[in-house]
Amino acid sequence: MGRCKDCRFWMHGGECEEVNGGNDWPTVREDCLDVEVDAADDTGLSYILKTGPEFGCVRFQLRTA
Numbered sequence: 057m058g059r060c061k062d063c064r065f066w067m068h069g070g071e072c073e074e075v076n077g078g079n080d081w082p083t084v085r086e087d088c089l090d091v092e093v094d095a096a097d098d099t100g101l102s103y104i105l106k107t108g109p110e111f112g113c114v115r116f117q118l119r120t121a
Contacts, residue, residue, distance in 0.1 A: 057112040057113070057114065058112065059112055060110070061109035062116075065117065071106060072106075087111055090105075
């Protein structure tokens with residue numbers, strides 16, 4: 057399993073473009089993840105996944121140069 061820091065979807069700061077667009081959350085520990093779900097109204101459910109660079113992900117795709 058690849059690590060987020062080597063994945064083409066992972067952005068500096070921990071936002072994953074494959075899962076969400078990211079936001080201004082604080083960074084998480086190297087090998088951890090943090091999930092936030094917001095369902096405050098009837099228009100829909102939104103969620104954000106933020107990861108550390110050493111987190112392993114099943115959606116990993118190697119970053120190209």
